[in-house]
Amino acid sequence: MKAIALKIPFRPIVLGLVVLFFSGILLERAQAGGGYYYPPVADPVVREECGGCHLAFPASMLPKRSWTRMMGDLKNHFGDDASLDAATTERIARYLDANAADSGGQRYGGKLIRGVSLEKAPLRITELPKWVREHREITSAEWKAKEVGSKANCVACHTDAERGYYDE
Amino acid sequence: MKTKTTTTLLLATLFLPLSSFATPRDDLLEQYATAAKSASPAFSGFSAARGEKLHVTKFAGGKADTPACTSCHADSPRSAGRTPAGKSIEAVAVSVTPTRYTDPAKVEKWFKRNCNDVLGRECTPLEKGDWLSFVISQ
Numbered sequence: 001m002k003a004i005a006l007k008i009p010f011r012p013i014v015l016g017l018v019v020l021f022f023s024g025i026l027l028e029r030a031q032a033g034g035g036y037y038y039p040p041v042a043d044p045v046v047r048e049e050c051g052g053c054h055l056a057f058p059a060s061m062l063p064k065r066s067w068t069r070m071m072g073d074l075k076n077h078f079g080d081d082a083s084l085d086a087a088t089t090e091r092i093a094r095y096l097d098a099n100a101a102d103s104g105g106q107r108y109g110g111k112l113i114r115g116v117s118l119e120k121a122p123l124r125i126t127e128l129p130k131w132v133r134e135h136r137e138i139t140s141a142e143w144k145a146k147e148v149g150s151k152a153n154c155v156a157c158h159t160d161a162e163r164g165y166y167d168e
Numbered sequence: 169m170k171t172k173t174t175t176t177l178l179l180a181t182l183f184l185p186l187s188s189f190a191t192p193r194d195d196l197l198e199q200y201a202t203a204a205k206s207a208s209p210a211f212s213g214f215s216a217a218r219g220e221k222l223h224v225t226k227f228a229g230g231k232a233d234t235p236a237c238t239s240c241h242a243d244s245p246r247s248a249g250r251t252p253a254g255k256s257i258e259a260v261a262v263s264v265t266p267t268r269y270t271d272p273a274k275v276e277k278w279f280k281r282n283c284n285d286v287l288g289r290e291c292t293p294l295e296k297g298d299w300l301s302f303v304i305s306q
Contacts, residue, residue, distance in 0.1 A: 053252075082281075152254060
């Protein structure tokens with residue numbers, strides 16, 4: 001009997017593998033919500049009080065030491081007097097501390113505060129090295145656009161920011 | 169029959185607060201009126217027109233970037249405003265945002281902050297009552 005020469009179709013297999021590889025990368029990104037997910041504030045009091053003037057920024061965007069510093073001086077909150085009664089202040093401080101970027105389990109928060117010296121307690125999310133790097137392509141004209149107006153106005157570009165997604 | 173009576177009674181109780189008791193807004197106005205009267209015996213009620221004037225006037229005593237209420241709240245009381253940080257503010261007019269001014273503590277909190285920002289001082293009970301009458305009328 002004549003041996004059957006096994007003809008392996010290399011080309012389609014390699015092509016198939018390449019396609020699979022890239023789909024895998026895409027899928028992983030899609031599962032990660034396009035890249036950046038910071039759980040929105042879950043506590044209704046925190047949401048109400050911190051979301052009065054600006055988006056209630058996710059606790060995982062700053063380390064504990066930053067939140068402690070901020071909650072200790074609400075009277076001078078970026079030029080505004082945002083002081084609250086003691087009980088409310090305490091409740092917000094506790095929530096922020098428990099959910100801060102360095103509280104553990106904060107995938108993107110942990111990355112966001114990389115490069116921040118442990119001796120420093122930055123108050124502005126927009127001054128974190130990682131934040132600056134991620135936004136380096138935004139021109140000053142774009143920042144000044146009427147719909148944007150402020151770097152604190154995440155939703156102007158990240159339309160899903162209220163739900164925690166900060167994609168491009 | 170008994171069930172029906174009970175249901176009717178229950179329903180009646182539900183609507184009772186709407187009809188016979190003062191709303192939180194009325195309570196607030198009454199508080200401000202009492203305080204305004206004790207500040208000036210000549211006080212003879214609030215005026216929505218004065219409230220409107222307060223709302224649109226530009227003051228010099230507060231922060232440079234917020235000279236008037238309308239700096240953040242829109243020019244029209246029936247339009248949504250925007251904070252310097254870009255957050256949308258629901259229209260101040262009660263006809264547009266009926267849930268407004270129903271929590272006295274919240275009203276006081278924002279009067280305190282906003283009057284300080286715009287006027288550089290707290291608002292008087294007369295100003296608060298006038299302004300509240302204005303937005304209720306809108």
